[in-house]
Amino acid sequence: MDRQTKQRRIETYRRRCREGGLPLTEQRMAVLEAMLDLDDHPTADRVHDVVARRDSRVSRATVYRALESLARIGVITKACHPGKAVRYDSRTETHHHLVCLRCDAIIDVTDDRLDALPVPDTSSYGFVVSDLRVQLRGVCRRCRELEETS
């Protein structure tokens, strides 16, 4: 992510915190920065690795709590995936994912036709939809190559 975009995202975060009356701490800022630097839908643990490399005093619990609160105020999102550890996504606008069913990799993909998809009426379920996302499930390049050589 380029420097300017990153700066803008951080400003958004500051503003949301002021609005919500949340103290803006160094640790949460570090977690947000790590998320913006990582563009591969990391687990909480991987975010902790990155944060701890820059400041080894930040605890794992703080990273878990920070990611949860960032997601709650909508500065980051949780990604849908078939695996066992929660995956966070620094992008909040609508976009779509390639999901590898072998290695659980998540790859961003944009497609005008997918973006133009109308949200179906789900009122009969009593369900209020906030966002529509398409998942293209399959096998990524690396996993296919690994299978070929075996």
Added chain:
Amino acid sequence: MDRQTKQRRIETYRRRCREGGLPLTEQRMAVLEAMLDLDDHPTADRVHDVVARRDSRVSRATVYRALESLARIGVITKACHPGKAVRYDSRTETHHHLVCLRCDAIIDVTDDRLDALPVPDTSSYGFVVSDLRVQLRGVCRRCRELEETS
């Protein structure tokens, strides 16, 4: 799921096992039956609860292993979701999900327009898509009602 459909699914399973050279054990059969009876995308632990209620000798490890092998041969699938425990889906044909971002509930939804969506070309990613699924993320009826009363 009606009796006839269930019987058909079990036959499919027997056939796939014969084809793949996998022994067909009582325990795996019990896990498959539990999945077919549960229609709410359960976690492995919930499947174990159901299986154990019918035969308390079936261990948790066996249920985890059985679900994994059923998914590997394609008799069930893993569902994409934002939570922390793996969720299994007894449906294997393409369908779509409402995903509650509050309680992680997953609700099946079918929509002709969504089903008709063409799979975008992902060859530039080296990614081979096996299936396209739409997730409508939002808040389910129960969670909205809970929020209103609080």
Added chain:
DNA sequence: TTAAGTGCAAAAGCTTTGCGGGTAG
């Protein structure tokens, strides 16, 4: 000042694995 966040360590929840024994084919 004070409400909220933090670090630590322990607990809790989810999943895998090693191993001796069992079973389908």
Added chain:
DNA sequence: CTACCCGCAAAGCTTTTGCACTTAA
């Protein structure tokens, strides 16, 4: 017979929590 599966228990990984202390506003 033989490869694969099972139950058990232990280990491993992921996430949450209680508590005393710190900090942003």
